[in-house]
Amino acid sequence: MFDYLIVGAGFAGSVLAERLANGSNKRVLICDKRSHIGGNAYDEYNEHGILIHRYGPHIFHTNSRDVFEYLSRFTDWRSYEHRVQASVDGQLVPMPINLDTINQLYGLKLTSFELEQFFANVAEPVEKLRTSEDVVVSKIGRELYEKFFRNYTRKQWDLDPSELDASVTSRVPTRTNRDNRYFTDSYQAMPLHGFTRMFERLLDHPNISVMLNTDYRDIEAVIPYKQMIYTGPVDSYFDYRYGKLPYRSLEFKHETHNVEVYQPAPVVNFPNEHLYTRITEFKYLTGQEHAKTSIVYEYPRAEGDPYYPIPRPENAEVYKKYKALADATQDVQFVGRLATYRYYNMDQVVAQALTTYAKIIGTKRQEATAAIAASATKMPTIVTKTYSLPSPMTISTNGAATAAARAKGASSEAA
Numbered sequence: 001m002f003d004y005l006i007v008g009a010g011f012a013g014s015v016l017a018e019r020l021a022n023g024s025n026k027r028v029l030i031c032d033k034r035s036h037i038g039g040n041a042y043d044e045y046n047e048h049g050i051l052i053h054r055y056g057p058h059i060f061h062t063n064s065r066d067v068f069e070y071l072s073r074f075t076d077w078r079s080y081e082h083r084v085q086a087s088v089d090g091q092l093v094p095m096p097i098n099l100d101t102i103n104q105l106y107g108l109k110l111t112s113f114e115l116e117q118f119f120a121n122v123a124e125p126v127e128k129l130r131t132s133e134d135v136v137v138s139k140i141g142r143e144l145y146e147k148f149f150r151n152y153t154r155k156q157w158d159l160d161p162s163e164l165d166a167s168v169t170s171r172v173p174t175r176t177n178r179d180n181r182y183f184t185d186s187y188q189a190m191p192l193h194g195f196t197r198m199f200e201r202l203l204d205h206p207n208i209s210v211m212l213n214t215d216y217r218d219i220e221a222v223i224p225y226k227q228m229i230y231t232g233p234v235d236s237y238f239d240y241r242y243g244k245l246p247y248r249s250l251e252f253k254h255e256t257h258n259v260e261v262y263q264p265a266p267v268v269n270f271p272n273e274h275l276y277t278r279i280t281e282f283k284y285l286t287g288q289e290h291a292k293t294s295i296v297y298e299y300p301r302a303e304g305d306p307y308y309p310i311p312r313p314e315n316a317e318v319y320k321k322y323k324a325l326a327d328a329t330q331d332v333q334f335v336g337r338l339a340t341y342r343y344y345n346m347d348q349v350v351a352q353a354l355t356t357y358a359k360i361i362g363t364k365r366q367e368a369t370a371a372i373a374a375s376a377t378k379m380p381t382i383v384t385k386t387y388s389l390p391s392p393m394t395i396s397t398n399g400a401a402t403a404a405a406r407a408k409g410a411s412s413e414a415a
């Protein structure tokens with residue numbers, strides 16, 4: 001008998017599996033319908049031996065010290081500050097918009113003070129910031145909105161920014177200094193040997209069994225367990241009783257090129273041209289040295305894996321109904337991005353999982369994480385130089401061929 005069946009081996013499921021096994025000595029079965037652990041943060045070596053992120057670039061950044069310290073028990077880090085350029089009017093300019101962006105774009109030599117004046121002159125007064133368009137035009141005016149935001153947002157969401165919640169473009173700051181980092185969080189680093197290796201360590205515990213290629217619906221009736229933690233889509237759990245919650249999806253086109261460097265920045269955004277939104281070159285993110293380089297194009301799609309909850313008031317209303325059902329469902333905890341229908345970054349999902357664990361054991365998150373910190377054997381290690389990765393690692397998951405899987409007459413797929 002398992003104490004917990006955890007559905008989904010992404011950040012939400014894996015952190016909870018680790019905590020329940022390590023912190024509370026519970027027996028945990030974690031299943032995922034995909035063929036790997038790590039959820040959308042999964043990375044792998046491609047056929048050229050280059051570490052890539054299968055589901056698009058994942059960059060770790062957080063202001064939460066306890067989240068960073070918690071994950072540091074399972075990985076060392078490579079210091080990495082993310083940078084993005086945007087292709088606008090035939091030039092590549094820094095994104096988020098900063099002093100260099102404007103000077104380069106218009107051939108000016110403004111100072112920070114003058115740029116503030118510039119923005120103040122072009123900004124459009126908006127009484128109440130409701131939509132993504134309002135947020136941008138009220139800060140930097142219509143022309144820059146058209147150049148950098150309007151078409152990008154339309155491509156990404158298939159909606160005009162005027163139809164989207166303010167939260168989408170509020171995430172992208174505008175700066176009057178020359179700071180060209182994409183994020184400004186206190187902790188910005190990538191797992192030294194990749195996300196998947198970190199997930200392997202999270203799940204490496206004798207009390208944790210992993211079943212891959214397994215939809216929980218195929219096993220929930222045959223494998224005995226006491227409680228469930230569900231990190232899949234909340235509407236699917238309730239058989240779409242109130243209809244499907246809308247998601248935006250992406251198609252990823254991966255390529256490897258016979259050159260050491262493909263583009264001048266880790267990510268290049270294409271707000272106005274092409275059907276794809278951006279190109280990412282992975283070696284910048286991972287620090288890997290290799291004679292070739294791998295990139296990925298992102299094509300926004302209406303259908304496909306659920307990636308981005310679409311932030312519109314009517315969708316929030318539908319989610320509210322599912323949340324009421326979820327709250328009333330005993331012995332099941334709904335955790336993570338899909339189960340709470342919210343665009344969370346990885347660190348926010350880790351924080352949510354740690355808070356859920358604290359609730360399960362009847363304490364506060366601060367106390368629960370203080371206990372983890374006290375038992376930690378090492379402090380975070382952050383490596384600043386680039387390094388050569390070993391040639392392709394074999395990524396294996398532990399404990400997969402569980403007795404439970406065998407009891408089900410288990411598939412050779414459950415690896």
Ligand SMILES: Cc1cc2nc3c(=O)[nH]c(=O)nc-3n(C[C@H](O)[C@H](O)[C@H](O)COP(=O)(O)OP(=O)(O)OC[C@H]3O[C@@H](n4cnc5c(N)ncnc54)[C@H](O)[C@@H]3O)c2cc1C
Nearest residue numbers: 008010011012033039040056058059216232336337345346
């Ligand atoms: C393109 C893209 C880029 C991103 N970039 C960043 C970034 O740079 N930085 C950042 O912090 N965050 C980023 N994110 C967000 C990040 O991916 C999420 O915060 C994180 O992966 C959420 O973890 P999770 O465990 O909630 O969900 P997921 O990683 O989606 O895991 C849920 C798992 O549940 C499984 N599952 C679903 N239904 C079932 C079922 N019926 N049975 C069994 N298993 C099931 C799924 O297969 C999946 O593996 C990005 C997301 C996307 C889509």
